[in-house]
Amino acid sequence: MSDKFHDEIGLMKSDVIEMAHLARDMLSDSMKALVTDDETLAAEVKARKSELNDRHATMEEHIFQMIAIYQPVAKDMRSLACALQVVNDSMRIGRYGKDIANTVREIFEQPVIGNFISIPHMSELVISMIDDAILSYEQEDIGLIEGMSKRDDVVDSLRASIFRECLTYMMEDPGTISRCIYYVMIVRYLERCADHACKIAEKVYYMQTGERIEIK
Amino acid sequence: MVIMTGNGHIIAVENLNLWYGGTIALRDVTMSIADKRVTALIGPSGCGKSTLLRCFNRMNDLVESCRIDGAVNFHGKNIYAPGVDPVAVRKEIGMVFQRPNPFPKSIYENIAYGPKVHGMKDTKKLDAIVEKSLKSAALWDEVRDRLHESAMGLSGGQQQRLCIARTLAVGPEVILMDEPCSALDPIATAKIECLIDELKRDYTVVIVTHNMQQASRVSDFTGLMYLGELVEYGDTRQIFEHPREQVTENYITGRFG
Numbered sequence: 001m002s003d004k005f006h007d008e009i010g011l012m013k014s015d016v017i018e019m020a021h022l023a024r025d026m027l028s029d030s031m032k033a034l035v036t037d038d039e040t041l042a043a044e045v046k047a048r049k050s051e052l053n054d055r056h057a058t059m060e061e062h063i064f065q066m067i068a069i070y071q072p073v074a075k076d077m078r079s080l081a082c083a084l085q086v087v088n089d090s091m092r093i094g095r096y097g098k099d100i101a102n103t104v105r106e107i108f109e110q111p112v113i114g115n116f117i118s119i120p121h122m123s124e125l126v127i128s129m130i131d132d133a134i135l136s137y138e139q140e141d142i143g144l145i146e147g148m149s150k151r152d153d154v155v156d157s158l159r160a161s162i163f164r165e166c167l168t169y170m171m172e173d174p175g176t177i178s179r180c181i182y183y184v185m186i187v188r189y190l191e192r193c194a195d196h197a198c199k200i201a202e203k204v205y206y207m208q209t210g211e212r213i214e215i216k
Numbered sequence: 217m218v219i220m221t222g223n224g225h226i227i228a229v230e231n232l233n234l235w236y237g238g239t240i241a242l243r244d245v246t247m248s249i250a251d252k253r254v255t256a257l258i259g260p261s262g263c264g265k266s267t268l269l270r271c272f273n274r275m276n277d278l279v280e281s282c283r284i285d286g287a288v289n290f291h292g293k294n295i296y297a298p299g300v301d302p303v304a305v306r307k308e309i310g311m312v313f314q315r316p317n318p319f320p321k322s323i324y325e326n327i328a329y330g331p332k333v334h335g336m337k338d339t340k341k342l343d344a345i346v347e348k349s350l351k352s353a354a355l356w357d358e359v360r361d362r363l364h365e366s367a368m369g370l371s372g373g374q375q376q377r378l379c380i381a382r383t384l385a386v387g388p389e390v391i392l393m394d395e396p397c398s399a400l401d402p403i404a405t406a407k408i409e410c411l412i413d414e415l416k417r418d419y420t421v422v423i424v425t426h427n428m429q430q431a432s433r434v435s436d437f438t439g440l441m442y443l444g445e446l447v448e449y450g451d452t453r454q455i456f457e458h459p460r461e462q463v464t465e466n467y468i469t470g471r472f473g
Contacts, residue, residue: 005470071429073456076469210458 023090026097042104085203089196096189129197145201226251232286256435260473263441273309310383316375318367330386353381373404
């Protein structure tokens with residue numbers, strides 16, 4: 001295969017990273033909008049959905065075309081497989097960001113319960129997992145994703161503990177039910193985002209080593 | 217380099233070195249060829265893949281300056297041992313070349329030629345061999361009504377399948393193919409590739425190809441040759457998904473060659 005192909009892989013990779021950052025920012029901004037009760041920022045996040053969709057469609061088409069035209073093998077093939085994974089998982093992460101932005105309107109100007117319990121802390125962990133997954137793809141460095149499985153375990157534990165805490169609040173005061181339900185949904189979205197970071201990490205590992213691992 | 221484990225091997229190459237005059241063309245090649253499987257040899261021009269292929273049926277004997285050291289065992293017997301008749305070896309291990317090279321005779325005579333040379337005279341048996349060989353080479357339906365017309369009137373793809381049929385007619389166990397599709401158009405190439413897939417039910421095929429997609433499509437095992445050495449040899453899917461050697465990676469992803 002020609003150098004043209006490898007140049008094109010390089011360009012495609014920077015587009016993939018851009019899309020991943022777009023999705024990551026949708027998630028982090030939606031959390032910021034939640035914590036600061038900022039409906040304007042939440043609306044902005046929602047507005048980015050169409051760009052996310054467009055980029056996803058364009059990137060997916062581009063990757064399929066490259067497979068059809070160049071019929072890559074070995075690392076080239078694994079790079080494209082990884083790019084496709086990053087694009088698809090970024091799409092999901094961005095959409096969860098939009099879902100969290102939607103809840104901001106639902107609980108706008110309502111009293112915060114338990115200082116959002118541990119949700120902000122959990123979101124920091126999840127976003128750091130996403131950052132490291134993207135960076136490991138960008139720098140082709142699997143050292144960055146070494147502790148991913150343990151970090152995912154922590155996220156899972158937080159989800160369970162926040163769920164239990166929400167149950168307690170709801171039992172004590174039924175007036176908190178609607179807010180707590182939204183909290184539980186947000187926590188579920190964050191936990192899914194951590195899984196998507198793990199899926200990206202798995203494919204980066206495959207791209208670099210040719211071996212398939214499962215991070216859970 | 218690599219010896220495939222298991223019993224189903226028909227050819228075992230041991231520490232094979234080959235020189236053309238003072239130039240070394242094969243360096244310490246050790247490999248075994250799986251029975252009734254397709255093995256592909258790939259690598260850049262001049263890497264020694266065709267030379268290695270020609271060692272499997274002593275075609276290099278025809279090159280005057282060629283000197284060989286090591287063994288090529290066919291069913292456990294070294295075909296380079298003293299007293300082995302190269303013609304008998306080539307009956308068991310046939311070869312198909314890059315350009316179709318039918319004899320300037322009829323289609324029938326092309327196929328019957330080999331069995332006749334080996335002493336067959338019974339015309340009924342010859343008829344049966346011609347039909348069976350042409351069927352095995354997926355050519356029978358196209359030529360059954362013109363068996364006595366000149367083979368030179370066939371298309372390139374048909375001529376190549378005729379050459380395969382001619383090889384099959386003497387009842388070999390192994391068929392060596394040296395870039396059998398490089399002179400053919402994509403449709404004729406696709407037919408030969410389908411044929412190779414069918415041939416492995418009854419024959420062992422070793423194919424040299426410049427076309428890596430072809431190697432990945434048709435073969436079960438792939439060997440990568442570089443500067444006379446067998447650099448990597450293994451399951452085709454593994455080689456094309458995750459080669460172990462950097463040289464293989466660089467070659468199959470087009471970074472050189």
